Amino acid sequence: MIQDRALRPNTKVLPEHIRLNNRTLVLQTLYRTGLQSRADLARETGLTRVTVSDLISELMGENLVIELGQRQESRPGKPATLLDINRAAFQIISLDLSGHTRLRGAVLSLDGAVLSSSGLDLAGARGEAAFDKVAELLAQVIARATAPILGVGIGSPGIVDRAGVVRNAPNLGWRDQPLQARLQDTTGLPVRVVNDANAAVLAEHSFGGADHDLLLVKVGHGVGAGLLIGGRAIFGERFAAGEIGHVVVGTDDGPLCACGKSGCLEAWLSVPRLTAAIHDATAAAATPADAERAIFDILSEAGRRLGIILAPVVGALNLLEIVLSGPPELLDGALSAATVETLRSRTMATETGDLTLRMTAQGEDIVLRGAAVMVLSAQLGVS
Amino acid sequence: MIQDRALRPNTKVLPEHIRLNNRTLVLQTLYRTGLQSRADLARETGLTRVTVSDLISELMGENLVIELGQRQESRPGKPATLLDINRAAFQIISLDLSGHTRLRGAVLSLDGAVLSSSGLDLAGARGEAAFDKVAELLAQVIARATAPILGVGIGSPGIVDRAGVVRNAPNLGWRDQPLQARLQDTTGLPVRVVNDANAAVLAEHSFGGADHDLLLVKVGHGVGAGLLIGGRAIFGERFAAGEIGHVVVGTDDGPLCACGKSGCLEAWLSVPRLTAAIHDATAAAATPADAERAIFDILSEAGRRLGIILAPVVGALNLLEIVLSGPPELLDGALSAATVETLRSRTMATETGDLTLRMTAQGEDIVLRGAAVMVLSAQLGVS
DNA sequence: TTTCGTTCGTAAGGTTTACTAACAAACATG
DNA sequence: CATGTTTGTTAGTAAACCTTACGAACGAAA
Incomplete structure (x- = not known):
C-alpha cells in the first residue's frame, strides 16, 4: 500500500520539494518529446493545466523553456501554444x-x-x-x-x-x-x-533508446564495464563497479597479466593484446588465408572468454542487453559472435528472455x- | 543541484504524498531505534516537533504507535514521553x-x-x-x-x-x-x-545489521541467489535475477546437469549432489581418514566452483559482502573457505576493499x- | 523556598503547493 | 451565426509544513 509510492523515505520532504519534483517532471517530459503545449504536458504528467502553466512560466523565466508559436493543426478549440526546451540557450x-x-x-x-x-x-x-x-x-x-x-x-x-x-x-x-x-x-x-x-x-541508455537494464563493456587499453539497473547506474560499494578487467577467466590458466595473475580478462581482450596477437599471427602465417583463419581464432577465443566472464553476471542480474564499445574492427565480428554464443550456451538465456548483444551506436563520442x-x-x- | 534530492521524477507528487513520506520516515525511525520521544524523533528526522506530534497522533489513532510513560532519566526540563511502535498490536x-x-x-x-x-x-x-x-x-x-x-x-x-x-x-x-x-x-x-x-x-539485510550491498547464495535442492544493491532488491528484467544455478562454471566440462548442460553450478553445489558425492566417497574410502580427506576435497571443489561463478559478479558489482544460506554442515567449513579463497585470488578484492563471506545468522527461518x-x-x- | 534556565509538547498563524471551478479567447462545424 | 471544443488564466480552497509563542514540568542555584 505504502511502498507503492516507491519513495524510500530516508529524508524528510517539504512542500517546496514537491515543486522541484514536478518542475523536473515537466522539464523531463518536454526534453524527451519536445514541442508540446501546456495542455499536452498536463495530460501527460497528470498535473493540472494550472500547475503546468505556473511551472512553465517559472522555467521560461530561467530561459530554459521557450514558446514556439501556435500549433498549425486544424482542430476545434483555441490553438495550442507550442513549447520546447530552449535547446540553443545552453x-x-x-x-x-x-x-x-x-x-x-x-x-x-x-x-x-x-x-x-x-x-x-x-x-x-x-x-x-x-x-x-x-x-x-x-x-x-x-x-x-x-x-x-x-x-x-x-x-x-x-x-x-x-x-x-x-x-x-x-x-x-x-x-x-x-x-x-x-x-x-x-x-x-x-x-x-x-x-x-x-x-x-x-550515453547508451539515454541516446540508445531502449529502457532495458544494460551492461556496457568498454574495450580499450584496458577492459571495463558500466552497469545500469532500473535506470540507475551502479557504482559499487567502493565505487569500483564494472572493474572486470582483472577477473580471471576460466579454469585453464591463460596468459600472464600485468597485474600478476594469469588469465585475467584484460590479458585476453585488451586492444594492445589483441593487436599484438593478430600482428604475430599475420607475420607467422604462410598464406593470407592462414592469416585470416588465425585472426578469426584469436578474436573468437577472446569473445568466448568475454562470454565466460559475463555469463554469471548475466545470470545473476537477469540482463537482456549487453553493449560493446571499442574498435569495431576488433569487436564487431567473430568476437561478438563468439561472446553471444558462449553466453547463450552457458546461461538459461533462452528460458528467461532473449539476450541481445550489440555494438554501441554512439561510436567514439560515447564517453x-x-x-x-x-x-x-x-x-x-x-x- | 537537482539530482541531489534523488527523486527520480517519473510521477507527479502531491502535498498528501509528503505526508505519507514523512509519516513513514517517523515510523521507520521509531521501528529502528524504538523508545524515543517526539522531540527525539524531531531531531533525528529533521522535522519540527510540531509536525512529529501531528504525525504521531495520527499513528496512535491507528494503534501503530503507543506511549510508554515518561523517561526516567534525570535531566533538566520537562521529562519526555517515550513512544514505540505498538509491537504487540499486529x-x-x-x-x-x-x-x-x-x-x-x-x-x-x-x-x-x-x-x-x-x-x-x-x-x-x-x-x-x-x-x-x-x-x-x-x-x-x-x-x-x-x-x-x-x-x-x-x-x-x-x-x-x-x-x-x-x-x-x-x-x-x-x-x-x-x-x-x-x-x-x-x-x-x-x-x-x-x-x-x-x-x-x-532478511539478512534487515536483521543482519550491516548496510552493505549484499549477495546471498541459497543452497538447497537447487542453487539460487538474492541480490541487494543500494538497499533495494534486484529483480531482473524478467524477474529471474539470482538464477545462477544453471550457469556453467569453468572451462573444463564438469558433471552433467538435469538441465542438459554440463558443469552447471547446481551440478557441483546442490545439496543432493553434495550429499550423494559424500556418501559415495565415504563408502569407497578404506579408512576414516581417507573418507575425511575425500569429503574435504569434494567440499573444497564445490566451494571453488562457487567462487569461480561469483568472481565476475563480485567484480562487476564491486560487492564486499557475500552470505551463504543452507546446511551449515556442508557450507560452513571447507566449502566456504575455498569460495572466499577463490574469490580473492580471481578478483582485485584486496585492492577495492576487503571481501567478506559468511554464513547467515538467520538459520532456517531466513525465508x-x-x-x-x-x-x-x-x-x-x-x- | 524561590528563581532561573531547560526541555517537552501543543496552539495559533503564515507560507507553499497543487487542486477545483469558472472564464475569456480562439477555433471548427453544422 | 450559433454551438461546441480546446487552451490558458484567474480566483478561491485544502493540505502540508513551517515559525513563533506558550504552558507544563523538571533540575540547579541563590
Whole structure:
C-alpha cells in the first residue's frame, strides 16, 4: 500500500520539494518529446493545466523553456501554444580522459550532439602534469562554446567516487585526485566527474533508446564495464563497479597479466593484446588465408572468454542487453559472435528472455556524450 | 543541484504524498531505534516537533504507535514521553515454500521474531494440488495468530514477478500461478509473494545489521541467489535475477546437469549432489581418514566452483559482502573457505576493499523472516 | 523556598503547493 | 451565426509544513 509510492523515505520532504519534483517532471517530459503545449504536458504528467502553466512560466523565466508559436493543426478549440526546451540557450562541455595517449574534449548541445571537438596529447604526462593537461584542454574547449555553459562533464578512467574524486587512475598517475572540486574551483562552472565506462553506459541508455537494464563493456587499453539497473547506474560499494578487467577467466590458466595473475580478462581482450596477437599471427602465417583463419581464432577465443566472464553476471542480474564499445574492427565480428554464443550456451538465456548483444551506436563520442548526460541529469534533472 | 534530492521524477507528487513520506520516515525511525520521544524523533528526522506530534497522533489513532510513560532519566526540563511502535498490536504470517518436500509457515512479531511455526508435507503435490496445500497451511497458520494480522508474506521458489505471480516453479508444478492475487482473495489479507532467495537476502539485510550491498547464495535442492544493491532488491528484467544455478562454471566440462548442460553450478553445489558425492566417497574410502580427506576435497571443489561463478559478479558489482544460506554442515567449513579463497585470488578484492563471506545468522527461518520484511515494507514502509 | 534556565509538547498563524471551478479567447462545424 | 471544443488564466480552497509563542514540568542555584 505504502511502498507503492516507491519513495524510500530516508529524508524528510517539504512542500517546496514537491515543486522541484514536478518542475523536473515537466522539464523531463518536454526534453524527451519536445514541442508540446501546456495542455499536452498536463495530460501527460497528470498535473493540472494550472500547475503546468505556473511551472512553465517559472522555467521560461530561467530561459530554459521557450514558446514556439501556435500549433498549425486544424482542430476545434483555441490553438495550442507550442513549447520546447530552449535547446540553443545552453551548451555542455565534455572531456574524455580515457584515451591512453590523447585527451578529448567537446562542446555539446543540450540534445547531446557534438558541436565542436578538440584534443590534446597527454605526451606521457602523469600526476600533476596530467592534471595541468586536463585543465588546459578544458580551458580550450570552454573558449569554443558559443552559448552559456550548463556544466562540465568528465569521463575519467579508473575508480571515481561520488564526489568526483579520482581514487585511483594508474594511466594518469592519480591517487585521490579531487578532480571535480579542483576544476569547479578553477572554472567556476558545475563539474561532474565519473568513470568512463559509467559515462558510456549512460550515453547508451539515454541516446540508445531502449529502457532495458544494460551492461556496457568498454574495450580499450584496458577492459571495463558500466552497469545500469532500473535506470540507475551502479557504482559499487567502493565505487569500483564494472572493474572486470582483472577477473580471471576460466579454469585453464591463460596468459600472464600485468597485474600478476594469469588469465585475467584484460590479458585476453585488451586492444594492445589483441593487436599484438593478430600482428604475430599475420607475420607467422604462410598464406593470407592462414592469416585470416588465425585472426578469426584469436578474436573468437577472446569473445568466448568475454562470454565466460559475463555469463554469471548475466545470470545473476537477469540482463537482456549487453553493449560493446571499442574498435569495431576488433569487436564487431567473430568476437561478438563468439561472446553471444558462449553466453547463450552457458546461461538459461533462452528460458528467461532473449539476450541481445550489440555494438554501441554512439561510436567514439560515447564517453563525451555520457558525460554530457551527467551534466543534464545533475543540472536539470533531465535525461 | 537537482539530482541531489534523488527523486527520480517519473510521477507527479502531491502535498498528501509528503505526508505519507514523512509519516513513514517517523515510523521507520521509531521501528529502528524504538523508545524515543517526539522531540527525539524531531531531531533525528529533521522535522519540527510540531509536525512529529501531528504525525504521531495520527499513528496512535491507528494503534501503530503507543506511549510508554515518561523517561526516567534525570535531566533538566520537562521529562519526555517515550513512544514505540505498538509491537504487540499486529502479527505477520509468513510461508516458506522453498522446501523440496515440506512447506513451512509461521506467525511472526513485528520485530521479525518467530512466535509459532507450522509445517505441512507437500507429499508430491503439484499444480492445483500444491496450491491447495499452500492454502491449507496458510489457513492453519492464520488460525494460530493471537493479534490482528498485518499481512501475509510468502517466499516461493522459482521465478516470481512483481505482482506475485509465480511465473515458473518446476518443483511445485506452477506456471503463471497468480499466487498473491488468489490468496489475497481467499484470505482477505494483504499478501506479498517473492522469490525465496530474494526474501532471504531481505532478511539478512534487515536483521543482519550491516548496510552493505549484499549477495546471498541459497543452497538447497537447487542453487539460487538474492541480490541487494543500494538497499533495494534486484529483480531482473524478467524477474529471474539470482538464477545462477544453471550457469556453467569453468572451462573444463564438469558433471552433467538435469538441465542438459554440463558443469552447471547446481551440478557441483546442490545439496543432493553434495550429499550423494559424500556418501559415495565415504563408502569407497578404506579408512576414516581417507573418507575425511575425500569429503574435504569434494567440499573444497564445490566451494571453488562457487567462487569461480561469483568472481565476475563480485567484480562487476564491486560487492564486499557475500552470505551463504543452507546446511551449515556442508557450507560452513571447507566449502566456504575455498569460495572466499577463490574469490580473492580471481578478483582485485584486496585492492577495492576487503571481501567478506559468511554464513547467515538467520538459520532456517531466513525465508520466513524475509517474507515478513516484505509485509512490513509493503504495509508500513518500514524495514 | 524561590528563581532561573531547560526541555517537552501543543496552539495559533503564515507560507507553499497543487487542486477545483469558472472564464475569456480562439477555433471548427453544422 | 450559433454551438461546441480546446487552451490558458484567474480566483478561491485544502493540505502540508513551517515559525513563533506558550504552558507544563523538571533540575540547579541563590
